[in-house]
Amino acid sequence: MSNSDAKPMVNILGLMTGSSADGLDLCLVNFTGEGRDPDFEVLFSHEIPYPRQFQLCFRNPLELNDEEIAELDNKLGIWFANEINKLDLKIDFIASHGQTIKHEPPHFTLQIGNPQYMAEAIQCPVIYDFRTADLEQGGQGAPLIPIVDQYLLQQDNSDVLALNIGGIANLTIVPGQHNSAPLLAWDTGPGNTLIDKAVRLFSHDILNYDEGGDLAAQGKINHKLLDELLKHEFYQRTPPRSAGQEQFGKTYFQHILKQFNPRNDQEFKDLIHTLTVLTAKTITGSIHTLSTDYSPTAMFVGGGGAFNKMLMNLLRAELPSIDIVEMDLSGVNQSNKEAFGFAYLGYLYINGLTANLPGVTGAGKAVTLGKLYQPQSG
Ligand SMILES: Nc1ncnc2c1ncn2[C@@H]1O[C@H](COP(=O)(O)OP(=O)(O)O)[C@@H](O)[C@H]1O
Ligand SMILES: [Mg+2]
CATH class of the missing domain: 3.30.420.40 (ATPase, nucleotide binding domain)
Structure with a gap:
């Protein structure tokens, strides 16, 4: 983020991997300004199909056992990191939804794709796990868009x-x-x-x-x-x-x-x-x-x-x-909208702004959504 007299600017890469398990949608967005209504410019959008193994595993996620889930969390995180690295983009933050494995509101939700690998490979903070904070308020953790x-x-x-x-x-x-x-x-x-x-x-x-x-x-x-x-x-x-x-x-x-x-x-x-x-x-x-x-x-x-x-x-x-x-x-557009959406949810997170709508999710109150993973090594 720039810190001059000019309006603050930040480039956030939103990542969406939906329940169709077809692949990863990316959208790099420049946000300029503060508050809930910044100006934005879509800098880059792309869709990367999942390798066959991910497609097969993520189409029926309820069949995965704990060991397989833990292994896939790392494999997917590594795949995200490699694919993003190839694109050579100027990224300040990544905001990643992750692949949903289980969603049992109001008790439990799990999205995988270990953020550690992206943080280290791209050397930028990663915001992830957008749904849990809403569940903690008794909400459905969805919809967030x-x-x-x-x-x-x-x-x-x-x-x-x-x-x-x-x-x-x-x-x-x-x-x-x-x-x-x-x-x-x-x-x-x-x-x-x-x-x-x-x-x-x-x-x-x-x-x-x-x-x-x-x-x-x-x-x-x-x-x-x-x-x-x-x-x-x-x-x-x-x-x-x-x-x-x-x-x-x-x-x-x-x-x-x-x-x-x-x-x-x-x-x-x-x-x-x-x-x-x-x-x-x-x-x-x-x-x-x-x-x-x-x-x-x-x-x-x-x-x-x-x-x-x-x-x-x-x-x-x-x-x-x-x-x-x-x-x-x-x-x-119809292809990058949800990835754009997670870039915006990332923007709300880094500005300390609440992102769930309690009237929509059923949460007791509005809270900030997401967790931050900072790169450990430079
Ligand atoms: N050209 C197309 N014609 C019909 N359906 C399509 C086409 N392209 C994509 N789809 C449908 O959209 C799904 C993927 O949509 P997407 O928005 O990525 O969903 P998700 O967020 O669940 O991953 C595919 O599984 C398919 O059903
Ligand atoms: Mg999809």
Whole structure:
């Protein structure tokens, strides 16, 4: 950070590794100024696919034992450090979400990717473990991106929605400055996670996801299955609520296959179609429950699911009065938004500013989020 009369400046590299276990998203952001509303410039964004071993381990993290988790914590930390080193960036701080292994709020959450290796290799402090401090206040430790949505998207007079479709889908309602109603956010349910699982089973692991939603588009809906899946108790929960592999992981997918076990290509496409409709319906269902205090006119969509045309078309068909656009604002787009978000959460940490929204996570109070790992050797 510079210390002159000029406004303070800091370069923070945000790292996101989401539940889809597809890879590492990086976003280097220059923040200029102080307080919650600094100016920013996105300097660099990149996505690095996980090596196959990480993909396989992190897709079903609940199957890992303690020894494997400890080993992967180091291996992933070393991989992060090596990959970042290759990029030769000017970094003051790294803010790393880490790979979620377990998320059992309000008792326990674990993200791995040992920060020590990055701190030593890049010679900069690393902020990590962003969720525990919220859990310690009785919160869900999630979602954490809503404060970023507020920073990026809040308008004066109109309310906007921010939707992220990763493995899990998260929705934020950012009220306009002049609307006294609170900001709301919660996990709506599965994003891509069930679709990905069906596509992998269909393709014998050749395909990782339904590119563009093409397979779903060739299928038809199975109403009986959809009606059954919509009965999941998660959709009835009142927020705060957050989801993960505990709710929509391998065990749940096996439960789905017991209800409908596809026997041929067409039936697989029907399954993929129906799971895509499930994701769309649980997102739009959440939006339909909003009170009349909110009248959103636009929804900014981020995460890999924004590339699924069938899913986006279903959202547009169900929400005709809302302008649904792919996130693309001042260098922040559907691919780097969450990594950008962690850079901003890192910025809040180093400025000693609180980052959780108790109304969203259910925490008793707002606190600073994250821990700091300083390089030990120079
Ligand atoms: N071109 C695409 N077409 C359809 N789906 C895609 C495409 N690209 C990515 N996705 C979906 O997005 C997921 C990754 O999204 P991401 O935002 O990285 O999620 P996470 O935060 O859970 O890692 C993939 O697993 C896949 O389901
Ligand atoms: Mg990802």
